Structure formats: C-alpha cells, structure tokens
Amino acid sequence: MITDWHTLNREPSLPELYVRAALRRKITGTALPETGLRCWLDVDPQRLAAYRKVCGFADNGLLPPTYPHVLAFALQMQLLTSKEFPFPLLGLIHLSNRIRVLRPMGGVHRARVSVQVQNLQPHAKGATFDLVTTLDDQLGTLWEAESQMLCRGVKLDGEPVEDELAPTLALTQVTRWKAPADIGRQYAKVSGDYNPIHLSAASAKLFGFPTAIAHGLWNKARTLAALADHLPTANIEIAVQFRKPVRLPSEVTLLASAAASSGDLQLVGAGELEHMVGHWRPVA
Incomplete structure (x- = not known):
C-alpha cells in the first residue's frame, strides 16, 4: 500500500476530536483509508516529567520507550475519527502493542510523528487492523510501533489468524x-x-x-x-x-x-x- 501522507502544521485539538468520536457509533465500511498524518512536534519537558512520575520512569535523559505514543495521540485520534476511517473509535479494543527503539532516544526535543492504519484482517470477533506510528528526527527513524486494534461486528472474508x-x-x-x-x-x-x-x-x-x-x-x-x-x-x-x-x-x-x-x-x-x-x- 502506498500511503498518501498529509502534513499538519500543528497538533490537532483533542476536545474537538472527542466530540467527533462521541458522534460516531456505526461501522461505515470495510476498507481502511490510504492516508497518513505527519507533524513535527516539540517534547514538552513538564508533560514528560509528569508522564515519568505516573508511569514510574526515572529521569535518565532518555525518552521512555512508550512516550512516543503520547506524542502521537492527537494525530492518532484525528486519523481514527476521520470520515474515511470506517470504524467508530469508541469501542475499539487494544489487543497488542509492539515497539522498536532503533537508536537511543536521548536529547530528543523535537521530532516528526507519523501515523497510519494498515493490515486489515478477519478476527473471530470482528476485524483487526494495525495503528502504525513512527518517530523521526533529522537523522531518520528513531522509534516505530504497531498497535493491533479490534473492532467487533465487522464481517470480512477469510479465516481468522491469531498470533499468540x-x-x-x-x-x-x-x-x-x-x-x-x-x-x-x-x-x-x-x-x-x-x-x-x-x-x-x-x-x-x-x-x-x-x-x-x-x-x-x-x-x-x-x-x-x-x-x-x-x-x-x-x-x-x-x-x-x-x-x-x-x-x-x-x-x-x-x-x-x-x-x-x-x-x-x-x-x-x-x-x-x-x-x-x-x-x-x-x-x-
């Protein structure tokens, strides 16, 4: 799949996206959008410190390996509440998460976050897809992740395959x-x-x-x-x-x-x- 990337100038507004999510309750199709979102974002030191405290991370000068998910959250919300995305956000179930830290994440003050969805597959309870997120600096990709999400009630052809x-x-x-x-x-x-x-x-x-x-x-x-x-x-x-x-x-x-x-x-x-x-x- 060739992704049609849209670059945003600023982080989306979460309150607006929550309203959009609350109004979407129906499955509207069985095809994932081929668009992805990108945006350069700054790492807020106060928010990072609060995240470390809530999750138990020591301040070792590195971004916690799960922190890029927080940087990407508003972009993920915008993608998953877009008209092109066929499933309601409320009710999606997070089945699994895989992250790869490719280089040490020290001194990261600004990075480009990219999000897209792919790999729609049948599941015994509906259908799954991967929410794919990457974090890049000026030298290339620092970090990447896939979150497998389940939408109940979707009917797809094919046999479900579950990797335990x-x-x-x-x-x-x-x-x-x-x-x-x-x-x-x-x-x-x-x-x-x-x-x-x-x-x-x-x-x-x-x-x-x-x-x-x-x-x-x-x-x-x-x-x-x-x-x-x-x-x-x-x-x-x-x-x-x-x-x-x-x-x-x-x-x-x-x-x-x-x-x-x-x-x-x-x-x-x-x-x-x-x-x-x-x-x-x-x-x-």
Missing part, C-alpha cells in the same frame, strides 16, 4: 505494585487518552465493564519502567499482548526472565489471572 505470545524462558518475580482506583484519570491527564472505560466505575459501566480498567499502555509503561535495568536502551523490540484487563483498584505482579538482549515477561493479578504477556528481542 507465550513465555518460553524461566520467569521469576521482579516486583509488584498497586494500580489505584484513580490511575486511569492520572494517566489520562498525561497522555490525553480519556476513554470512559478507564476513568470511573460509572463511565466504564456504560461500555459493559463492571469497574474502570487500567490503560493497556499504562500497564506496558509501568512494566518497562520496572524492567529498565533489564533492558537495552536501543536496538530493541518489545511486544506485548493484552489479556484480561486490570480492574481498578487492584494489585499486580511482574514476572520476567533474567536481564539479557532477549527475554520474556508476564503481568499477573490475583489468582494467577494473566493481564499481559510479552517479550523483548534485538531488532531484526
């Missing part, structure tokens, strides 16, 4: 932490992601959840902050699949293999409930 991640190495407990009742609101303030399922029990119940659940990308960020001494700072791919949601409030335990260039991880809750599973590998 599973730990293959011996895992030991690294740490545990509590996900407080308000972590969804805390993360929303630093990320811009005010999805109602994360904010309160009342708003989550409107979408079929008995209580608020933690953002998947907060779970991943909090995990990578805890594993910072385990992981290389560049030439690394970190893939996770989100399993059972982390209901708020709750306590979770992080398991991981020994520090190395490759490894496995698992986030579990009470009763060995598996919330997230993943691995890290050198970039191929």
